[in-house]
Amino acid sequence: MDGRRVVVTGFGLISALGRDRHEFWGALSQGRSAIGPIEGIDCTGLRFKNGAQVHGFDPLEHFPDKGAEWLDRFAQFAVIAAREAMQMAHMPPDRLSRDPTAVVTGSSMGGQGAIEQGYVELYRNGRSRVHPLSIPRIMANAGASYISMEFGITGPVYTLSTACSSASHAIGHAYWMVRHGMVDRAIAGGSEAPFGLGNLKAWDALRVVAPDTCRPFSRDRRGLVLGEGGAMLVMESLESALKRDCPIHAEITGFGMSSDAYHITQPSIEGPARAMQAALRDGGVPPERVGYINAHGTGTPTNDQVETVAIRKVFGPHADRLAVSSTKSMHGHALGAAGAIEAIATVLALETRLVPPTANFAGPDPACDLDVVPNEARPLEVEYALSNSFAFGGLNAALALRRWSG
Amino acid sequence: MVQQEVIAAIAAAKKIPPDRISLDSTFEELGVDSLDSLTILFALEERFDISIPDEAAREMRAVREVVRGLELMLSARTVAGGDTTVRG
Numbered sequence: 001m002d003g004r005r006v007v008v009t010g011f012g013l014i015s016a017l018g019r020d021r022h023e024f025w026g027a028l029s030q031g032r033s034a035i036g037p038i039e040g041i042d043c044t045g046l047r048f049k050n051g052a053q054v055h056g057f058d059p060l061e062h063f064p065d066k067g068a069e070w071l072d073r074f075a076q077f078a079v080i081a082a083r084e085a086m087q088m089a090h091m092p093p094d095r096l097s098r099d100p101t102a103v104v105t106g107s108s109m110g111g112q113g114a115i116e117q118g119y120v121e122l123y124r125n126g127r128s129r130v131h132p133l134s135i136p137r138i139m140a141n142a143g144a145s146y147i148s149m150e151f152g153i154t155g156p157v158y159t160l161s162t163a164c165s166s167a168s169h170a171i172g173h174a175y176w177m178v179r180h181g182m183v184d185r186a187i188a189g190g191s192e193a194p195f196g197l198g199n200l201k202a203w204d205a206l207r208v209v210a211p212d213t214c215r216p217f218s219r220d221r222r223g224l225v226l227g228e229g230g231a232m233l234v235m236e237s238l239e240s241a242l243k244r245d246c247p248i249h250a251e252i253t254g255f256g257m258s259s260d261a262y263h264i265t266q267p268s269i270e271g272p273a274r275a276m277q278a279a280l281r282d283g284g285v286p287p288e289r290v291g292y293i294n295a296h297g298t299g300t301p302t303n304d305q306v307e308t309v310a311i312r313k314v315f316g317p318h319a320d321r322l323a324v325s326s327t328k329s330m331h332g333h334a335l336g337a338a339g340a341i342e343a344i345a346t347v348l349a350l351e352t353r354l355v356p357p358t359a360n361f362a363g364p365d366p367a368c369d370l371d372v373v374p375n376e377a378r379p380l381e382v383e384y385a386l387s388n389s390f391a392f393g394g395l396n397a398a399l400a401l402r403r404w405s406g
Numbered sequence: 407m408v409q410q411e412v413i414a415a416i417a418a419a420k421k422i423p424p425d426r427i428s429l430d431s432t433f434e435e436l437g438v439d440s441l442d443s444l445t446i447l448f449a450l451e452e453r454f455d456i457s458i459p460d461e462a463a464r465e466m467r468a469v470r471e472v473v474r475g476l477e478l479m480l481s482a483r484t485v486a487g488g489d490t491t492v493r494g
Contacts, residue, residue, distance in 0.1 A: 047460055207444060207460050222460075265441050 001284040003179035005238035007248045007404065010091070011344045012084020013189075014077050015229035015331045016052035020084055024331075024341075025348050028356040029377045033330045035213050035225050035360075041197050048209045052227035052332025053195055070133060071142055072111030073193035077230025077337070078143025079150065082187050086151065089234040090246055091185075096153050099240075100183040103144045103157040104174040105232075106166025106190030108336035109199065110140030116196040143191055143230070155183050161336070164296070165257075166190050167231065168339030168389035168397035172255035175235060175399075184240050189340030191230030200226070206265075208300050214333070215360045216297035216326035217304045217368040224298040227332020231340035233347070250347040251402040253384070254283020260394030267303055267390055272296075272310040275396035276386060280314075283400045288318050290400075291382030292355050294346045295372075296390045297326020298333055305367040307388070312370075323380055325373040329359035339389040343399055346387045350403040353381045408480070412472045415449040432468040446472075454480060 012020065016034035017027040027034065038051040054077070059068040062080050071079070082103075095101075114137035118130035136142060141159035148157040156177065160169045167190025174188035194200075203209050203226060210223035241248055256278025260271030280287055295307055304326075312319045327345045334341055349355050354377050361374035387399045409429060417424040419442050427436060433443060447458050447466065456479050458466075466472045 045457075205444070205448065207463060211460070263439070263441070266439065 001253070004181060006175055006178045006235050006252045007238050007241050008233050008235050008250045008252060008347055009241050009246045009248060010085040010087070010089025010234035011232065011249070011347060012081045012088060013229060013231035013341055013344055014054060014080050015231070015334065015341055016054055016227055017331050021344065024344070028327060028330055028345060028348070029352070029354055031330070031357045031359045031375050031377060033213065033359045035332055038195065041195060041200065043200070046200055046204050048204065048211050050213060050225055051195060052225060054228055067146065070136060071146060072114045072137040074107055074111055074113070074191045074230070075142035075146060077193060077228070078105055078189070078191035078232065079146050081189060081191065081230040081232040082147045085187060085232040085234045090244070091234065093152065096151050099185065100155045101153045102155050102174055102177050102183040102186040103147050103153055104170040104186060104188040105141070105144040105147070105159045106170035106336045106339065107140045107143070107159060107161060108163045108166050108192055109194060110161070111138040111142060112199055113193055113196050114138045116198045119198070147187060162395045163391035163393055164333070164335050164338055165389040165391035165395050165397040166336035166339065168343070168387065168399055169257065171233060171340060171343055171399060172257065172397055175252045175255050178235055178237055185234065185236035187232050187234055189230065189232035190337040192334050192336040193228050194226050194335055195228060210299060213360050214299040214329050215362055216295065216299045216329050216358050217308070217365060217370070217372040218361045219363045219365040221299045221301060221304065221365070223300050224328070224333045227328070227334040229331065229334045229337050229341060231337055231344050233340065233343060248404045250350050250404050252399065253402045254279040254281070254285055254400035255397070256280070256282055257395070257397045260396070262394050264394070265392050267306045268394065269306055269309050269313060271394055272307060272388065272390050272396045273313045275398040276310065276314045276388065279386060279398035279400045285384050285400050287315050290315070290384045290386060291323060291380065292346070292349055292385040293322055293324045294342045294349070294385065294387045295324050295326045296388045297328055297358065299326070299328060303390070307390070308368045308370055319370060322371065323355045323373050323378060324370045325356055325358045327356050339387065339397065342389070343387045343401070346385045346401050350382055350385055350401060353379060355380045355382070408476050409473050411453055412450065412469060412476065415446045415453070416469065418449065419445045427469060429470050429473065434467070450476060456480070456483065
């Protein structure tokens with residue numbers, strides 16, 4: 001592997017499972033799902049009523065100044081996650097302006113709540129004007145920009161939007177920039193706030209949302225369940241982390257991406273397989289030393305079956321020795337935030353030697369014949385793990401991570 | 407008539423002449439993939455002012471199945487005397 005070694009020194013997240021990484025891991029390690037009735041939106045006429053929402057969120061608690069007014073919910077989630085990650089990494093503020101630092105965020109829809117709000121005013125309430133901050137609230141880079149402003153980061157700051165792979169692409173790009181010396185450190189992740197009636201109607205029309213709950217790889221799975229949140233990782237060169245004497249939580253060892261070039265919603269087997277192979281190759285990771293995969297595992301009948309076949313294609317007989325789980329069963333499908341939430345779940349699995357389960361599992365499906373760690377977390381020491389994200393539009397991303405053993 | 411409307415919706419979605427579609431055609435034969443079927447069912451929901459549940463939608467993989475499913479839903483609405491009973 002060429003380039004510098006890159007390590008994770010901080011991470012933070014806000015999700016349906018809690019307001020920080022401690023609440024998140026507390027729930028995940030107990031197999032507790034946050035999926036429940038959607039609040040704050042009248043779901044009459046929708047085929048589904050459940051979601052994984054961040055409850056009791058008060059923007060003013062986090063943004064007593066301008067942030068509550070300037071930022072849509074999705075961008076607020078990004079900033080809150082970044083603050084926790086930076087605090088965990090003990091990053092001295094002066095370093096950020098002195099040394100080259102990047103911020104790369106992902107979001108599928110950006111400030112779609114602000115879009116809906118404007119349209120309600122225009123088309124339903126008959127107003128002639130929308131809120132003057134609509135544009136900065138809607139822009140998908142709002143979270144990245146605010147993180148840059150808050151921490152004085154003046155290096156490369158940008159946002160990627162590749163639907164459900166957004167955050168994984170963001171983390172992968174940031175990783176490559178640190179590895180190849182373009183920056184010394186980066187904050188990367190994603191955020192999403194999809195709970196608006198117009199957006200829920202659009203998901204309803206696509207007929208992929210489960211009417212009950214999210215049961216990845218399970219025989220009676222009926223679809224995905226939408227989630228929301230924000231998750232960010234702080235990564236830096238190994239040299240920088242050692243110099244700062246900062247605790248290291250995992251090493252990022254590879255990133256791979258691919259496009260199916262096939263269909264706008266239906267997944268292929270080859271595309272996801274090539275992304276996983278690319279991540280392994282990128283990091284020089286021997287496939288037989290991978291012990292865990294945090295699967296994309298949406299809970300739709302098609303994704304889970306296709307992902308199973310793709311994993312078998314990449315790992316051959318070793319697939320039977322892998323633990324594979326989908327934590328979307330607990331935090332829902334947080335779309336542009338999913339890859340970052342799941343990368344953090346993977347870091348924690350490596351660090352704590354505990355693999356989070358696939359919750360809500362009701363029984364095996366012969367088409368998904370992997371060890372999916374049903375319902376209960378499993379103590380397991382893993383050297384290498386993958387975190388998979390596959391997006392509508394056929395865009396796939398896989399991150400390879402390694403347990404930090406000092 | 408339901409059959410003509412179904413054939414018209416498929417013809418429009420696939421951009422093929424209606425006379426190439428018969429009651430015995432399957433979606434597979436017509437090259438109707440999952441996204442095409444969403445578009446077709448959406449057009450029929452709009453046309454008949456009904457909501458087709460996911461379970462029923464999943465079973466509609468041929469022209470005959472769509473026609474039969476729609477006729478059942480429409481007759482349920484006639485018996486109940488209102489649109490609301492078939493919604494959801």
